[in-house]
Amino acid sequence: MLAALIVSAIVRLRKASTFIVPFLAIALLWIGNAYMLSSVNDFTLAKKITVLLQIDGNLLLLFLATGLIGGISAGFAGLLGNQISNVFLANRNE
Amino acid sequence: MPMKYFKLTISLILVVAIGFSLNTKFGQIPPLGKFLSPNQGFWQNDESEDSFITNLELAGLSEEVSVSFDDHLIPHVYATNDQDLYRAQGFLTAQARLWQMEFQTHAAAGRLSEVVGPAAINYDREQRRKGMLWAAENARDFMESDPEVKAYVEAYAEGVNSFINSLTPATYPVEYKLLDYAPEEWTTLKTALLLMYMTDMLAGGESDLEFSNLVAEIGQEKFDFLFPDFFDAIDPVIPKARDWSKWEVNVPNVPEGNYPVNPANGFMTKPHPDNGSNNWAVGPEKSYSGNPILANDPHLGLNLPSIWYVMHLQTPDKNVFGATLPGALGVISGFNEHISWGVTNATRDVKDWYQIKFKDSSRTAYWHDEQWKTTSMRIEEIKIRGAYTYYDTIAFTHHGPVSYDQSFKGNGVQLLGYAMKWIGHEPNNNQRTFIELNKGKNYDDYVSALSHYTAPAQNFVFSSNEGDIALWIQGKFPNKWEGQGKYYMDGTNPEHDWQGFIPQEHNAHVKNPERGFVSSANQHPVDEQYPYYVFNDGYDMTRSRVINNYFRSKEKFNVEDIKALHSNNFNMLASDLMPVFMANIDKENLNEDEAAILEMIKNWNLYNDMDSEGATIFQLWWPKVRNAVYDELDSMKSLIRYPFTYRTYELLRDHPSHEIMDIKATEKIETAMDLITDGFKKTVEQIVSMKENGRSLKWVDYKGTYAGHLLQGLPAFSRFNIPIGGNSGIVNATGRNHGPSWRMIVEMSETPKGLGVYPGGQSGNPGSRFYDDMIDIWAKGEYLELDLNHQQNGSKTFISQTLTPKK
Numbered sequence: 059m060l061a062a063l064i065v066s067a068i069v070r071l072r073k074a075s076t077f078i079v080p081f082l083a084i085a086l087l088w089i090g091n092a093y094m095l096s097s098v099n100d101f102t103l104a105k106k107i108t109v110l111l112q113i114d115g116n117l118l119l120l121f122l123a124t125g126l127i128g129g130i131s132a133g134f135a136g137l138l139g140n141q142i143s144n145v146f147l148a149n150r151n152e
Numbered sequence: 153m154p155m156k157y158f159k160l161t162i163s164l165i166l167v168v169a170i171g172f173s174l175n176t177k178f179g180q181i182p183p184l185g186k187f188l189s190p191n192q193g194f195w196q197n198d199e200s201e202d203s204f205i206t207n208l209e210l211a212g213l214s215e216e217v218s219v220s221f222d223d224h225l226i227p228h229v230y231a232t233n234d235q236d237l238y239r240a241q242g243f244l245t246a247q248a249r250l251w252q253m254e255f256q257t258h259a260a261a262g263r264l265s266e267v268v269g270p271a272a273i274n275y276d277r278e279q280r281r282k283g284m285l286w287a288a289e290n291a292r293d294f295m296e297s298d299p300e301v302k303a304y305v306e307a308y309a310e311g312v313n314s315f316i317n318s319l320t321p322a323t324y325p326v327e328y329k330l331l332d333y334a335p336e337e338w339t340t341l342k343t344a345l346l347l348m349y350m351t352d353m354l355a356g357g358e359s360d361l362e363f364s365n366l367v368a369e370i371g372q373e374k375f376d377f378l379f380p381d382f383f384d385a386i387d388p389v390i391p392k393a394r395d396w397s398k399w400e401v402n403v404p405n406v407p408e409g410n411y412p413v414n415p416a417n418g419f420m421t422k423p424h425p426d427n428g429s430n431n432w433a434v435g436p437e438k439s440y441s442g443n444p445i446l447a448n449d450p451h452l453g454l455n456l457p458s459i460w461y462v463m464h465l466q467t468p469d470k471n472v473f474g475a476t477l478p479g480a481l482g483v484i485s486g487f488n489e490h491i492s493w494g495v496t497n498a499t500r501d502v503k504d505w506y507q508i509k510f511k512d513s514s515r516t517a518y519w520h521d522e523q524w525k526t527t528s529m530r531i532e533e534i535k536i537r538g539a540y541t542y543y544d545t546i547a548f549t550h551h552g553p554v555s556y557d558q559s560f561k562g563n564g565v566q567l568l569g570y571a572m573k574w575i576g577h578e579p580n581n582n583q584r585t586f587i588e589l590n591k592g593k594n595y596d597d598y599v600s601a602l603s604h605y606t607a608p609a610q611n612f613v614f615s616s617n618e619g620d621i622a623l624w625i626q627g628k629f630p631n632k633w634e635g636q637g638k639y640y641m642d643g644t645n646p647e648h649d650w651q652g653f654i655p656q657e658h659n660a661h662v663k664n665p666e667r668g669f670v671s672s673a674n675q676h677p678v679d680e681q682y683p684y685y686v687f688n689d690g691y692d693m694t695r696s697r698v699i700n701n702y703f704r705s706k707e708k709f710n711v712e713d714i715k716a717l718h719s720n721n722f723n724m725l726a727s728d729l730m731p732v733f734m735a736n737i738d739k740e741n742l743n744e745d746e747a748a749i750l751e752m753i754k755n756w757n758l759y760n761d762m763d764s765e766g767a768t769i770f771q772l773w774w775p776k777v778r779n780a781v782y783d784e785l786d787s788m789k790s791l792i793r794y795p796f797t798y799r800t801y802e803l804l805r806d807h808p809s810h811e812i813m814d815i816k817a818t819e820k821i822e823t824a825m826d827l828i829t830d831g832f833k834k835t836v837e838q839i840v841s842m843k844e845n846g847r848s849l850k851w852v853d854y855k856g857t858y859a860g861h862l863l864q865g866l867p868a869f870s871r872f873n874i875p876i877g878g879n880s881g882i883v884n885a886t887g888r889n890h891g892p893s894w895r896m897i898v899e900m901s902e903t904p905k906g907l908g909v910y911p912g913g914q915s916g917n918p919g920s921r922f923y924d925d926m927i928d929i930w931a932k933g934e935y936l937e938l939d940l941n942h943q944q945n946g947s948k949t950f951i952s953q954t955l956t957p958k959k
Binding site for chain 2: 088091092095098102103109110123127128130134137138140141142144145
């Protein structure tokens with residue numbers, strides 16, 4: 059968390075979209091996918107998993123957590139990708 | 153360094169760190185990245201249309217097998233031959249219950265550390281030291297020396313593996329995802345392990361250490377007074393009228409000499425003391441329809457997934473229906489077109505401890521029969537997830553494994569050990585018994601099938617549509633001298649070894665008795681007239697009397713009567729004890745609360761029905777009185793056991809002023825009246841406090857019956873507050889987490905008609921609506937129809953599967 063904070067402090071504001079865009083895209087994809095899979099079964103297992111993760115019955119939180127996990131991976135990966143292109147492919151900026 | 157390299161490096165580190173942490177298991181928390189992913193994680197396990205594949209190829213099949221699942225997902229399997237049938241059984245059982253099959257056999261083999269890590273080391277060591285893995289290997293070899301059984305067990309294993317091979321990480325059962333591991337190949341050894349698992353559960357109990365400690369503390373005379381082998385009131389499995397006098401019997405003589413002292417320090421986990429069951433059969437004269445009626449309800453832990461899996465298995469010459477054990481072949485408690493059978497646990501002391509004197513700390517030699525004999529050493533490898541492999545070296549003597557020694561629960565005396573002699577170690581072909589019962593046609597087939605069976609000993613109830621009923625107490629029983637095995641035995645003295653076994657024909661049995669019914673409920677198998685040595689190791693004194701009294705109470709019975717008996721909540725213990733309690737309560741000196749509660753229990757009808765408050769009061773009162781009777785044993789509590797419940801009742805009723813009633817800590821000399829009254833007052837205090845905390849006094853609430861997931865009752869996958877009455881010791885033997893794990897009734901008409909139910913569901917997937925759909929039916933005392941004439945593609949088919957040979 060702290061690391062992400064430092065990074066975003068260093069990175070210029072417009073570069074924030076290199077994180078946000080992949081984050082949101084994958085988060086929504088995961089949430090949508092998860093919703094479709096569990097709603098056909100009346101969320102039977104999803105409800106049980108909320109008990110397992112100690113957020114009893116809070117399906118919303120479970121979907122948000124799913125989105126968050128997927129989103130974070132994607133967001134940082136997107137960031138990394140941007141850095142890589144910056145270092146190796148952006149000769150024109152030097 | 154230029155900023156951009158710095159940013160790159162930081163990003164790289166972050167991605168690696170996040171990738172790692174989201175895909176790694178930390179303690180109990182599953183790898184969140186994998187677990188929450190919709191493509192790979194638990195989201196895939198919510199049941200859907202796609203969960204049921206209708207047409208698939210199964211390698212090794214010779215012809216097509218058709219499977220029709222009904223609306224509780226019971227598979228009706230039709231194959232053209234047994235080889236295909238058992239292959240299909242393996243496949244279908246794995247399809248429903250793979251994780252359970254693997255977890256249970258890992259537990260049996262002492263391999264839980266591989267999955268859950270170091271927390272399971274002591275459990276695994278114990279399993280190895282009990283000789284579970286060793287005995288399973290021997291049993292597998294023995295079983296496979298029978299070519300027919302070998303072929304079937306291998307086909308079953310291949311069926312299971314076909315299912316495993318069809319899985320991808322996305323389709324693993326959810327418990328694999330939770331614990332972050334992958335399924336392993338099934339082998340014939342695992343079938344042997346599953347049978348060991350059951351043997352341990354049902355025939356793994358003994359009280360030798362407890363009895364030895366008690367005798368050392370209070371002396372033989374007092375011990376015998378507290379633990380008589382027979383009671384006047386027993387109603388044995390084999391009716392007292394049975395005449396054994398025509399048998400030629402050889403029983404070994406009691407040897408001279410003493411029992412060892414210095415027993416081990418602490419003992420291994422014991423099976424649940426309530427593991428047992430009921431079964432009975434009424435003959436044609438006692439049945440309204442003229443057809444025998446048979447019933448069985450095994451009492452085991454209430455787990456999810458259930459220990460049982462119901463199947464209907466058919467070939468052109470066989471049509472059998474009933475409960476199977478995932479991992480083993482055939483139907484274990486069930487019926488076919490000619491016969492029906494059921495099992496209750498026939499406890500007998502078949503596990504004994506022998507004190508071993510080692511020559512030196514290498515444990516390579518031990519003293520027996522006036523000479524040093526060599527042990528064989530076996531190194532048990534216990535792999536631990538995320539850590540080293542633990543090696544445990546166990547010395548084996550001719551008795552069996554030396555389970556306790558200086559490295560494991562020994563008592564600090566260097567060169568002593570305790571070896572286990574257990575019938576469970578005997579190589580066996582118990583699987584054959586069920587394969588033969590499944591296709592049996594009459595009494596003779598039943599007897600022949602039983603002859604292979606060694607352990608866990610069961611009271612096998614039987615009935616046929618020819619009108620026969622029978623009960624055979626079957627197991628391989630050591631032929632013991634009087635007193636043998638009750639205490640720790642001297643492992644150096646050959647006269648203390650098991651001298652032989654009771655011949656098969658002399659196992660207690662009865663066929664078509666005059667009284668018109670047979671029954672068993674884990675009570676005394678026989679009375680004192682039986683010529684072989686049997687001692688009381690905790691036999692039932694309540695359910696058996698209720699059941700037999702019921703069958704003596706009227707002329708004829710029908711299926712509705714039998715259903716009612718399964719759900720009978722009459723508390724026989726209370727029926728015995730309450731008159732003694734009420735006679736001994738000092739009614740004059742009660743306060744307002746006490747008088748009110750006494751009135752409540754006085755009006756109790758002695759049934760542990762759901763709404764009963766009297767049942768709860770009794771359940772709070774009785775243990776306090778019992779504990780007070782045995783206060784002299786308090787200092788040794790962990791290493792002894794209390795006398796049996798029925799004996800405690802007899803003491804209170806017949807010996808109220810005996811010295812045992814006195815509470816040592818007090819100056820006053822107490823009698824039964826003091827203990828009963830004092831227990832009552834403490835009970836009232838407890839009840840008043842419960843009421844103040846808003847706790848319900850109703851029996852169903854106090855008991856709180858639940859079915860727990862195999863992962864130590866993981867709440868998310870367990871089912872709590874099941875609405876049912878009864879208790880252990882009652883015919884409806886449903887306790888807090890234990891009870892009738894299967895209920896079956898079969899009416900032996902021309903084509904037998906079966907009813908069955910269990911507290912669980914056919915699917916082992918918590919994401920399936922078939923995970924626990926039978927619990928409410930069971931709790932209400934209702935049953936599902938088990939129809940031998942089920943139409944493969946008829947109206948009762950919910951979904952079909954066709955298993956075709958692989959090209």
